[in-house]
Amino acid sequence: MATDRDTVLEAAVSVLSRRPTAHLDEIARAAGISRATLHRLFPGREALIREVGLLSLHRFAAALDTATAGEGDAEAAVRRLVEVAVPDAMLCAFLAGENQLYDDENINALWEAQTERLHALFLRGQQQGVFRIELSAAWLSEAFFDLVAGVGWAIQDGRLAPRDAAFSITELFLGGALRRASSPAPTPSSARSTETDKP
Amino acid sequence: MATDRDTVLEAAVSVLSRRPTAHLDEIARAAGISRATLHRLFPGREALIREVGLLSLHRFAAALDTATAGEGDAEAAVRRLVEVAVPDAMLCAFLAGENQLYDDENINALWEAQTERLHALFLRGQQQGVFRIELSAAWLSEAFFDLVAGVGWAIQDGRLAPRDAAFSITELFLGGALRRASSPAPTPSSARSTETDKP
DNA sequence: CAATTTTGAGACGTCCACGTCTCATGTGAA
């Protein structure tokens, strides 16, 4: 049963995303198995968190695939991506917290690749004229991933209902990222000047 | 020199926010002091991270204070808050990652208090009619903090220029949170229904 | 039912980070 490993890994994520220093006992108990079995599945702690990272990255890559994030209207692509990525939001939360501390070259390359795909999506949206250009595509990618990760944490802690997650992300993010048809886009230079409160 | 402790704590944040399992050697080196001096300043690891949490919470509370987040127009309050909170974004990143794993009752109470202040700000904005009501105030608080934390990480990793941080957060977040004057607000129920891509 | 495999529980030994100590060096004040 190859799915058994994934089940354990998902349980590990739910623990590690909140308490990165959790003992293996705790992770094993969260997965419903004994510490011995955990060691039979994964040689050690290092291997475990490495596989957790890989699973998370593969899941996110799969989300980008099934959402066909690289094709068509960028706004629609973002909506699809959110819908598909939210179930794995906790894995994204783990990635956001752990970020780039892996020595594994393979993992870093995978991470870079997915980041690049996200970046390309928002860049395409800007070229299509649907996303604002005052906000850099890099920042849009960053913020998008932060919101997905935040949703993962919030759901785990019971602060957000899972059924509201996709709607919440989509509305908030697109509201800030989409270029409003009517209003002329403010230039970054004009907006950067320290604007005070109200006229 | 009371500021010495804070300097060390800030250095500790920059390490711990990215690698929560970092050894004390690493933290000491990041702070430019020896492990012995680190132990002289803080009795142990537990005390260190506890004080890091306290510093972070106090800084965020101070940001809410100096931004007078509890008064006046909610939109202007958010703009002020972003401007003041961004310099301490890394501390928020630490809080976001560590979240609620403290046994200390004092810290948890402090955390709850600041969360409540944020929540009240967005609730007030909704009552004033400036913030969208389809997005719950709880979610707005959550997302706001996530973005600030994300900016902290991004700045540390050099993915975002510090001078762009406040503008990026403000524009993206307010763009999604502000109620657009013209368009009628979509109801959550209508929006929740699985909307496909484009008509 | 019998045989095989898998799992859980527990007992070890090992290793490393932590906490404490001492001592030499460096720094500031008298």
Next chain:
DNA sequence: TTCACATGAGACGTGGACGTCTCAAAATTG
């Protein structure tokens, strides 16, 4: 200069998590 104090470097003991092992119980398979 001299003294008092703080700091850095290093050694040392300890505790606890980790990794490995064994054995009994349970599950699966025939």
